[in-house]
Amino acid sequence: xxxxxxxxxxxxxxxxxxxxxxxxxxxxxxYMYWYRQDxxxxxxxxxxSVGAGITDKGEVPNGYNVSRSTTEDFPxxxxxxxxxxxxxxxxxxxxxxxxxGNTIYFGEGSWLTVV
Amino acid sequence: xxxVEQNSGPLSVxxxxxxxxxxxxxxxxxxxxxxxxxxxxxxxxxxMSIYSNGDKEDGRFTAQLNKASQYVSLLxxxxxxxxxxxxxxxxxxxxxxxxxxxxxxxxxxxx
Numbered sequence: 001x002x003x004x005x006x007x008x009x010x011x012x013x014x015x016x017x018x019x020x021x022x023x024x025x026x027x028x029x030x031y032m033y034w035y036r037q038d039x040x041x042x043x044x045x046x047x048x049s050v051g052a053g054i055t056d057k058g059e060v061p062n063g064y065n066v067s068r069s070t071t072e073d074f075p076x077x078x079x080x081x082x083x084x085x086x087x088x089x090x091x092x093x094x095x096x097x098x099x100x101g102n103t104i105y106f107g108e109g110s111w112l113t114v115v
Numbered sequence: 116x117x118x119v120e121q122n123s124g125p126l127s128v129x130x131x132x133x134x135x136x137x138x139x140x141x142x143x144x145x146x147x148x149x150x151x152x153x154x155x156x157x158x159x160x161x162x163m164s165i166y167s168n169g170d171k172e173d174g175r176f177t178a179q180l181n182k183a184s185q186y187v188s189l190l191x192x193x194x195x196x197x198x199x200x201x202x203x204x205x206x207x208x209x210x211x212x213x214x215x216x217x218x219x220x221x222x223x224x225x226x
Binding site for chain 2 (some may be wrong): 031033037040041042043045048050055057058090094103104106107108109
């Protein structure tokens with residue numbers, strides 16, 4: 001049981017390039033999330049999904065896109081990378097959002113630098 | 116007004132003392148609250164969850180919730196240098212599946 005797996009762990013992008021951060025979980029969780037964390041700051045919600053085929057915007061969705069074709073995978077697409085997108089990206093999942101609270105399972109993070 | 120607010124710190128306490136971390140939130144209907152600990156370069160890990168007004172204790176940690184005043188706090192008793200980390204408060208927004216985090220409070224426990 002690998003939990004939440006993110007790839008790549010580190011990446012340097014040039015301004016204007018595009019890339020996809022991959023996230024997969026093997027716990028059959030319906031609810032998946034993408035957060036970004038700027039240095040010394042908390043986590044900001046980018047997008048989330050409550051199940052395959054369903055996604056919704058979080059606090060800071062501009063410049064990003066997501067898809068959820070399977071329960072396991074929730075990739076995050078960066079189009080036309082900008083320096084402001086330099087951050088650490090965390091993918092997360094929870095087993096059932098209908099309950100009053102569940103622990104959030106985080107991936108190890110993806111460090112992205114845009115130069 | 117930010118949805119979840121925390122003092123960024125750093126909060127410095129001597130070893131063995133009680134560390135008190137505070138968090139306020141704006142969504143009056145929120146029912147689920149969480150404290151996460153994050154070491155530098157690592158992903159957050161859950162310390163405590165709390166859903167009802169009052170105190171909830173787990174070992175050296177006590178979470179306190181006051182929904183009327185819209186604040187949640189975390190007390191760490193007998194603080195250890197290994198407790199030095201950033202503590203993130205998270206709130207599940209009413210009627211959604213959004214979990215919103217505060218900016219975190221950096222705690223330093225001095226040996």
